[in-house]
Amino acid sequence: MEIKDSLIEKDLRYLKLLSKEYPTISSASTEIINLQAILNLPKATEHFISDIHGEYESFTHMLRNASGVIKRKIDDVFLDTLTQKEKAELSTIVYYPEEKLKIIQSKNYNLDKWYSVTLYQLVQLCKNVCSKYTRSKVRKALPKDFAYIIEELLHEQGDKIDKKAYYREIIKTIVRIGRADKFIITISKLIQYLSVDRLHIIGDIYDRGPGAEIIVDALMKHHSVDIQWGNHDILWMGAAAGCEACVANVLRISLRYANLLTVEDGYGINLLPLATFAMDTYADDPCSEFSPKTLDKNINKSDFELFAKMHKAIAIIQFKLEGNIIKNHPEFNMNNRLLLDKIDIDKSQVNIDGKMYEINDTNFPTVDWKNPYKLTDPEKYIIKRLTKSFVNSEKLQRHIKFLYNNGSMYLVYNSNVMYHGCIPLNEDGSFKKVKIGKFIYSGRRLLDRYDKLAREAYFLNNNIKNKKYSMDMMWYMWCGENSPLFGKMKMTTFERYFIDDKSTHHEEKIYYYKYRDDEKVCENILKEFNLKVEGSHIINGHIPVKTKNGESPVKANGKLLVIDGGFCKAYQPETGIAGYTLIYNSYGFLLTSHEPFTSIKDAVENDKDIISSTIILEQAAKRKSVGDTDIGIELKKQVLDLETLLIAYRKGYIKEQ
Structure with missing residues (x-):
């Protein structure tokens, strides 16, 4: 490429600054040779992991x-x-x-x-x-x-x-x-x-498994990692920011899976006030619908019963807190989630979308049926104490700051766009327009707006009104229809606890999941993120791939790859495997499915590795080099700048030092 004098004259100020680092023709030439050589090295290996859900032993081994x-x-x-x-x-x-x-x-x-x-x-x-x-x-x-x-x-x-x-x-x-x-x-x-040169975590570090804080500790020690937030991560981020509804959801999920290790031992959250309140309020209530779902057989009967009571107590507090958010934000269009006021306690029924359903539990000692979303004074005290514990947990705050500093709603890297959940779409597959505040967003701009709101929820401290709105939006990102992290029409938490009719438990997915196997729609998404259609991919997590039912993780003729295969033990009976991971090296893409991991102890003592099956998704016709990567693009710019500096030296525009 010929470098004209006009270009040198235009960039002369910048070139003079560059000459301070490379003060001679010799030093500039040496760096050009060095960078040019690096460009021809093989592309380094990238490792993609998704939906870890606290399963720290499997994750540690995979890492x-x-x-x-x-x-x-x-x-x-x-x-x-x-x-x-x-x-x-x-x-x-x-x-x-x-x-x-x-x-x-x-x-x-x-x-x-x-x-x-x-x-x-x-x-x-x-x-x-x-x-x-x-x-x-x-x-x-x-x-x-x-x-x-x-x-x-x-x-x-x-x-x-x-x-x-x-x-x-x-x-x-x-x-x-x-x-x-x-x-x-x-x-x-x-x-x-x-x-592995770069580690990509495609969301959902938290919830269900027992060691999310161990996983974050390991990630903080990793030399090169990025995180695309998942819906469970955003919930913990909201809780750490001080959103009471997020705190209630975090604790409800922890109790649902009898997983208090992360909450209590990991982050030092004091659950004694909740336990005391639950034992007093639900003393004679077996709370059978709130019995934890756990594979841990070491939990004794008294703890099991206590967890069930605490579980019910925090669930009712959650429904009240969420009800108040929904009433304060009619723009969320979530009135169909206001169900406490739809209960006819005398008939033991609830009205959902105009239809009456029997409820399996009528013991609501803290609900005032004239004002069902009003928290009692003890409930107010408990949620404020719990929220204060989250906000004041030094380790949790350190971990959440790491998620903010190394994470985002999405990442574009080496011709791949990575996001945990989805892109909201219309029924025809076009990008859905969503109004947030006074403005309308869609596609990439919508994800950018949610990203900004997530950061404001945590870091904005000089505007109480805006911070409160951002924290409410954190809760919305957890369970709202237009959230790119949730991807469903509604979250049927109430129905799963109180209604035996399983038809009410169904959570209908949004249109994205209808179109993610459509090559044209996936191409439009790639273009939305300024990626070339050829050779680019969407890498997704969030919805487990049901491998045992014949579902493939490869969608849209290879344009979209889903790598949530059931890391979490609770999902494995449904998926049939224990997770997918993805490797992208100089030869192409390798997708690996993993069998359940026994334990680190078994691995060490008996040399038991995870049994994995690897398939080659794409094999490069020509081995990829550093020059084919995003880093390579930057290095080529540096080479061009240095070559321009060389000419500036040789033509006398700049003198050697």
């Missing part, structure tokens, strides 16, 4: 094995030189080096030989993992303790006879001076680190 990437690399490096048993043990060492070393040490009588062999194998594996990165990037990832030694070993050349003894002596000395354990742990973590 450490990179959805099978490390296992495949072990197969590539060692081919038939290791048995399957040896490969399985090496895999476990990489995933859980500290834990596995303890077991090896208790069983192995010839540790020095085992150390030497294992160190050599890990170095060979690490060489393969590092091959798509520059030495500079690998060097930055090296821990200080072993940086020099690892770098020497990684660049060992097996054909150089002169240095074979040198490299053998390094490994022998590591073992002799008692540093083998530390070295194995360090290089294993380096392999994990470099196996």
Whole structure:
């Protein structure tokens, strides 16, 4: 490309600033060569995970094995030189080096030989993992303790006879001076680190499973991660911002699944006031419809009964809080969700959409039938205490800030648009226009507006009225018809508790789910996010793929990929698997389905990996390079700027320093 003098003159001020960083022709030339070389490296691996729902053991393992990437690399490096048993043990060492070393040490009588062999194998594996990165990037990832030694070993050349003894002596000395354990742990973590360059979480870290806070802790330590908020995440974000309706929903779901570990142990939320109130208010009520749905058989009978009472207590508080939001916001069009005032307590019936249904519970001691949405004084006290606990939980606030700083409603990255839920559509598949405040939004602009409101709910403190509106919108994003995170016409929480007729439990999906297998509609969505139709994808979570019923996660001829396959144990009987994950490397897309994970203990002791099946979704005709990525686009701009600077030096516009 010819660079004209007029372009140099136009950008002269910028070029002079650039010359401070590259003050000579030599330094600018060196950087051009460096960047041009980087552009031709293989594209780094991206890892996509969705709908984790607190299942921290499965998630931890998936993160450490990179959805099978490390296992495949072990197969590539060692081919038939290791048995399957040896490969399985090496895999476990990489995933859980500290834990596995303890077991090896208790069983192995010839540790020095085992150390030497294992160190050599890990170095060979690490060489393969590092091959798509520059030495500079690998060097930055090296821990200080072993940086020099690892770098020497990684660049060992097996054909150089002169240095074979040198490299053998390094490994022998590591073992002799008692540093083998530390070295194995360090290089294993380096392999994990470099196996995946970027981690994408497509929403729903929270709820149902027992360890959401453990998952967020792990994400905070990850070197490169982004999060597309899910509806369960937005609920916790709203609770942390101080939205009482979100707090009530969070606690109701936690009690529904008998999962109080995250709430109490993880974030230190004090539930004693709720427990005391529930025991007093529902002392003689078995609250059988509110019995927790749990696979945990270790919960004793008295705790189980207490959870049911607390569950009912917070559910009634939730219905009252939600009723007041709905009445304050007629624009939400959610009057059909005002059901407490539709109950005929004498007839034990409720009117839903003009039809009367029998209710299975008539014990509402805190409901004033003349003003059913008014909270009693004890209920007001409890929800304020609980909300204060959420707002003042230091760990929760730290985690939620991380979600804000690293998250968004959607992300466009390397020709893929990622969002958790959906794009609101009309019956004909066109983008639905939604009025928020005085303005109308649709498509990408609608998601941008919701994103801004979510941030205002948490960070806006100088305008109480606007903050209150934004917090109400956080609740709406959880369960509103036009929310891109919910994707259904209504949430039938009341019906599921109080009406046995299951026809009332159905939650009809919005039109997006009718059209997500329509190639033309998916192409329109890609264009809405300024992506080329060819080679671009929508990556989605939220609605579990019912694999056992023959449903495919690949929609619209490969334009849309759904990777919610049932990470959460509560969904697995319905889906038939334990989740999908997606890998995007220089060769293309790999979709992996996973069988249920037993435990980390089983993985460490018995080398049990998650049983996974991988299919190649797309294989690139030509291996993708860094130059084909978003980073590559930026690097090419930098190369052009530096080439312009070179010409400015050579033509005398700028003098070398």
